[in-house]
Amino acid sequence: MTTLPLLSAHVLLPLYAVTLLAAVVVAAAVRRSWRWIAVAVVAGALLGTLLSWFLGDVLDVLGIPPTWVDRVWTGVVCALLAVAVVGLVRGRLLARTVAVLLVPLALVSGGLAVNRDAGLFPTIADALGESHVPALRLPMDPHPGPRLADASDWRPPHDLPAHGRYGSVRIPGTVSHFRARPALMWLPPAALVDHAPELPVVVMLSGQGPGAAPANILEAGRMADRLDEVARRHHGLAPIVVMPDQLAEATNNPMCVDGPLGNSATYLTRDVPAWVQAHLHAATDGADWAVSGFSQGGTCALQLGAGRPDRFGSWIDVSGQLGPVLRDRDDTITRGFRGDSAAFRAAQPLRVLAEHAPYPDSAAFIAAGADDTRYGPVVPRVAAAARAAGVTVTERVVEDGGHDWHTAGVALAEGVVWFMHRTHLAR
Incomplete structure (x- = not known):
């Protein structure tokens, strides 16, 4: 039922x-x-x-x-x-x-x-907050490939799986002590073969609100099907996509900073990468990592792309805001920054971009739906600030899209392909 x-x-x-x-x-x-x-x-x-x-x-x-x-x-x-x-x-x-x-x-x-x-709750289980995503079976390859995958010399083996593999994993907050819910992960076919090559990584974040969870990306965004299609078009190559929980619970919003609502930033920049690199044949260089997200997750992508270009050389911001926010500015400062206005101002990503420019090695994919009257106008402002800081920017407007999972699914998948070109997984 x-x-x-x-x-x-x-x-x-x-x-x-x-x-x-x-x-x-x-x-x-x-x-x-x-x-x-x-x-x-x-x-x-x-x-x-x-x-x-x-x-x-x-x-x-x-x-x-x-x-x-x-x-x-x-x-x-x-x-x-x-x-x-x-x-x-x-x-x-x-x-x-x-x-x-x-x-x-x-x-x-x-x-x-x-x-x-x-397009938020595809099933009753989703509406009840019950994910039916099974635990992920990690590949056990004692002899991984020697170097980062490159489309120019990739030769898919005869036993290449037709589809990627997805499932849930627990990524503990070892350093951050952040109490994250289970993460989801999608592994491309190239990660499932013997002597699998080292692969780039995309950290993909859902939005925040009633029912918000990493499972929204797979179920409402149909991301597994979209990623399988991407991998099919590129002979099994695609990034590893990890979908961690940046909220701790659906109605909580730590705003991807370290603060009284949770050390979400440290969880995403230290605990998640450490777990991925310890358990998978994943790239270690920040140039081969991207952070992406929809709505509040898109705001997080902007924040982390601006604040940690060493960890995330690319960022994909779909329908995000200009910066971290709760109900309003005063509420944000009080609950999210312990009343510290200076800390709040220092966390604003457009300010971070301006103060830490130039970003010669960073790139951003910024998107929103054509009918999104609230967050659509944010795209040109973020794009202008990023370009002024030296970031290479690609803008995308999703036709007939609002602030919904139709827009998110389309744009996040296109962002993955954009990232594949940056990391030489796509020709």
Whole structure:
């Protein structure tokens, strides 16, 4: 049951049909009250529109503006709930019975429609925060290849797997003492053969918010399928992709700094690389490592790319912000930096870029969705600051993309290919 696909039209369309049928039955069963039904529908739709505007635009409860799908479905759900109220107040037994059923049907239909628009929870297990990603079986090759992989001299062996391998691993916070949840990892086919070559590494970070976890990258972003396709086009070559937990829990935001909310920066720059290099035939030079992420993870990529070019020579920022932030500036300084305004200012990545320029060996891939009105305008500002600091910058706007996992999946995968060209995995 927990694997029920919540984004599938085969699941959603029957649910919508049942919900609509319930509303029609309530309306038909309320005798001589069609005028009340019409008023309820109009009033509910207007209330939904106002509610969407107030919660999404005024209070900004989710940190991103509502999409048109969010706004329409908020109106639809409120209209359906208004019909249910009329049925409960003015209807007889049949109308009241179906009206009771209409309430959860309307709420679930609206919630799943919004979820499908964002692409956040592909299954019930994802919505419950339960990852069904199995433990990763690491390759056991006592005789790894002698040097970093290069597409110009790579000859795939006859037993090259058709797909990469992914799974969960535990990366302890040995130095940082950061209590991270299990990380996920994807190994390309080239990492699974005897005498596997040394491979570059991409650290890929999810966003932050309800349900946020490394599994979002694989499940909502469909990253394993996307990476398999990348590897197929390049004869089994691709970077090792590790997806660590930079949050400790979904609603926590350590902001990829070391502070009272967790030593996330040290975890990502010391504990994660040390574990990867100890367990896999991975590159050691920072020029062959990239940090990437979506939303809050994209902000982290900007921060770590600017602050630790020795560790991450490349960074991939998808729909990130200008810098670390919680609810607002004062809240960020108070909770994230122990009230230290100077530490907060010093952690701003655009300031770091300006103060530590030039970055002659760094490169950045910066992307957002074309319809992302909140974070899309951040791209040119970050790109301009990075270029001014000497970073080689590539910008990408994802057509028909908002602040969602469609944009994230497309841009993160394209960022991996961009990084492959930088590290000679792609010709």
